[in-house]
Amino acid sequence: MSEIARGLEGVVFTESDLSYIDGQQGKLYYLGIPIEELAEKSSYEEVAFLLLHRRLPTRDELSAFEEKLKARRGLRVEKVASFVDYPRDVHPMAALRTAISELGLFDPKEEDLDPENLYETGVALIAKFPTVVAALKRVREGKLPLEPRDDLSHAANFYYMLNGEVPSPEQERVLDVALILHADHGMNASTFTALVIHATASDLYSSIVGAIGALKGPRHGGANEAVLKMIQGIGDAAKVPEWFRERLEKKERIMGMGHRVYKAYDPRARILKRYAEKVATAHGRSREYEILEAIEREAERQLAPKGIYPNVDFYSGVVYSDLGIPPEFFTPIFAVARIAGWVGHILEYTEKDNRLIRPRAKYTGELDLPYVPIEQR
Ligand SMILES: CC(C)(COP(=O)(O)OP(=O)(O)OC[C@H]1O[C@@H](n2cnc3c(N)ncnc32)[C@H](O)[C@@H]1OP(=O)(O)O)[C@@H](O)C(=O)NCCC(=O)NCCS
Numbered sequence: 001m002s003e004i005a006r007g008l009e010g011v012v013f014t015e016s017d018l019s020y021i022d023g024q025q026g027k028l029y030y031l032g033i034p035i036e037e038l039a040e041k042s043s044y045e046e047v048a049f050l051l052l053h054r055r056l057p058t059r060d061e062l063s064a065f066e067e068k069l070k071a072r073r074g075l076r077v078e079k080v081a082s083f084v085d086y087p088r089d090v091h092p093m094a095a096l097r098t099a100i101s102e103l104g105l106f107d108p109k110e111e112d113l114d115p116e117n118l119y120e121t122g123v124a125l126i127a128k129f130p131t132v133v134a135a136l137k138r139v140r141e142g143k144l145p146l147e148p149r150d151d152l153s154h155a156a157n158f159y160y161m162l163n164g165e166v167p168s169p170e171q172e173r174v175l176d177v178a179l180i181l182h183a184d185h186g187m188n189a190s191t192f193t194a195l196v197i198h199a200t201a202s203d204l205y206s207s208i209v210g211a212i213g214a215l216k217g218p219r220h221g222g223a224n225e226a227v228l229k230m231i232q233g234i235g236d237a238a239k240v241p242e243w244f245r246e247r248l249e250k251k252e253r254i255m256g257m258g259h260r261v262y263k264a265y266d267p268r269a270r271i272l273k274r275y276a277e278k279v280a281t282a283h284g285r286s287r288e289y290e291i292l293e294a295i296e297r298e299a300e301r302q303l304a305p306k307g308i309y310p311n312v313d314f315y316s317g318v319v320y321s322d323l324g325i326p327p328e329f330f331t332p333i334f335a336v337a338r339i340a341g342w343v344g345h346i347l348e349y350t351e352k353d354n355r356l357i358r359p360r361a362k363y364t365g366e367l368d369l370p371y372v373p374i375e376q377r
Helices: 035-041 044-053 059-069 077-083 091-107 115-140 154-165 168-181 188-199 204-216 223-234 237-249 267-283 288-304 312-322 327-352
Strands: 021-024 027-030
Touching: 027 035, 027 044, 027 267, 035 168, 035 288, 044 077, 044 115, 044 154, 044 168, 044 327, 059 115, 077 091, 077 115, 091 154, 091 204, 091 327, 115 154, 115 204, 115 223, 115 288, 154 168, 168 188, 168 312, 168 327, 188 204, 188 327, 204 327, 223 237, 223 288, 223 312, 237 288, 267 288, 267 312, 288 312, 312 327
Parallel strands: none
Antiparallel strands: 021 027
16 A cells, blocks of 8 residues: 555645645635735635636626625524524534534525535525624624624625624725635645535535534634634743743644645735734734734744744734634634635535545554454453
């Protein structure tokens, strides 16, 4: 049998046009378009269209897609009511996982794997994820969930449902950019999980629920929340050098640093850093920002030679905090963005490949051993 690729590192199992990561140069493209261009000029709705259709929309197509999303934002009342019964102290990613699974229970076409139904269900999930996450947040706060508003963009409506007020144009833009940056990222762990489930010919909800479970982990999407906890634990930028040394001595990881594919600065982190810096200077969140900068300085000396740099999760938390989002909701925000990538990859895999994904493990046990009766063991 061939060499073991631990953690499937370097294994290529399918083709995809959706996103390309140049890990050596620190570049990311969606459908060949540099992420910097999309972050500056596009919207989340347009990026979602791009990932689902594998091309940019015309003006009419984009308007129609935006309307389609708006029309699907709402949740059935009884669905929202069930959120009230979720324990308040569970992680919101666990609640999101359950909520999306519940959506599947109430979809009579859950088992319909026809590509057209997959597309329609995928669009509905992209539209509903913000409503679900915002409702979960408000219920945890003892408040009533807010109905989505169809006079607002995807990002502005999400902000409104989370915070109960319409965002300023700057706040809307920051959230829109954050959603664009997180929308897709090659064959990452949650996307792969979604494809593994989809390739068994299971339903779309199961694939997405699996993806949420993978994203929840702190080695993947959960790192953004871990970064904020790390900053809070340090408390002061002056303590960073000592803290950093101790952490490395204990062989503990610096959260928000390092990546399986990037061996250079993550371009998404570079964009988010600019926003984090803006927020830090404008709204006096400089303590958190200063701590991150101090960590980055230490990492530049001690980790960069090993190809370890800040990733997307390093600066996102500071930005989200400024948008009034509590740390435990950072990873659900990631999911609200990544649902477009998950659905896009599922549609693409269905069209191009659609083969069961089934790797093997190298068997290291023995063979032909006698079965020892239990009383003789
Ligand atoms: C993302 C991550 C899981 C990738 O891991 P990976 O590709 O499996 O890399 P490995 O675990 O093989 O690590 C390779 C080396 O880099 C070191 N390393 C990787 N990430 C590190 C980090 N964040 N801090 C300190 N050292 C790190 C490892 O200790 C290892 O060192 P060694 O070779 O001396 O033992 C890893 O970088 C990590 O845990 N980062 C922190 C969590 C995070 O921010 N995740 C979000 C990713 S977007």
